[in-house]
Amino acid sequence: MIEWLDQNFPIGKNYLVCQDHKEQINSFIEARLVASFHAGRKHNLWGEIAARLPQIGKQVAWVPNKMPAIFLNETVEHEIADALAAAEAYLQPGDKHIETARKLLSQFDLLHLAQQNPFFLSEGETKMLWLLTQWVKKPVYLIIGYLPSGLSKQKIHSILSFIIEQKNRPDRNPAIILGYQPDQADWCANLISDKEWQIMPNWPE
Secondary structure, eight states, X not given: OHHHHHHHSOTTSEEEEEOSSTTHHHHHHHHHHTGGGTSSOGGGGTSHHHHHHHHHHHHEEEEOXXXXXXXXXXXXXXXXXXXXXXXXXXXXXXXXXXXXHHHHHHHTTOGGGTTSOGGGOOHHHHHHHHHHHHHTTOOSEEEESOTTTTOOHHHHHHHHHHHHHHHTSTTOOOEXXXXXXXXXXXXXXXXXXXXXXXXXXXXXX
16 A cells, blocks of 8 residues: 555655545545455454554555544544554653644634544544544645545635645655545635645546
C-alpha cells in the first residue's frame, strides 16, 4: 500500500482527484486496508499482512464518509488525546495531550463535544472527530474520500483553511489526497487554481 501511494502520489504535493462516484476512493482504500484481512485463511490475521498493518497505520490516515464503531475512549477529548499520545509513543495521554485536544476542538467550534461519548455523535460530528484523530498521528498521507459528505459548508471551509494553514508549518507535511466530483466541485474551486494542489483526472487503479 505504501509503495503504491509513493508511486502514484509522490510526497511534496497535495492531490485533488476526480472520481467516478463519491465512494470510489473509499472502496479502493477499504479493499486494500480492510478486506485483505477478512479474506482467505485465518492465519492472515497474524501473518505477514498483519505484521505490516502497524506501519501502514502510522503512515496512512484515511477519512471515509461513514465511520464504523471504532472509538476506544469514553469522551471525545480523550479520543483525540489518545491519538496524540500514541503519535509521541506515550502509553497514555497526559495533561498536554488533553489541552491540545481541547484546542483543536475549539478551533473547529466543537468544544461543546469534549465530554460527549464518541458513540453518540451525529454523522458529521463523527467524521470531524475521526479527521482530527487521523491528523494528529502525523501521517505521511492523509486521504479523504469525499470531504463534503455529512458536513456543512462552514465545516468544509474550516477544514480546508486548517489544512492550508498547517501545510505551511515545517513539522507538518503530509501529502493530502482529496476526492471530488466534477459536477459538484464548488467546495474545492479554490484548490483547483492553487499551485500546491495537483489535479488528477482519475483515481489510479
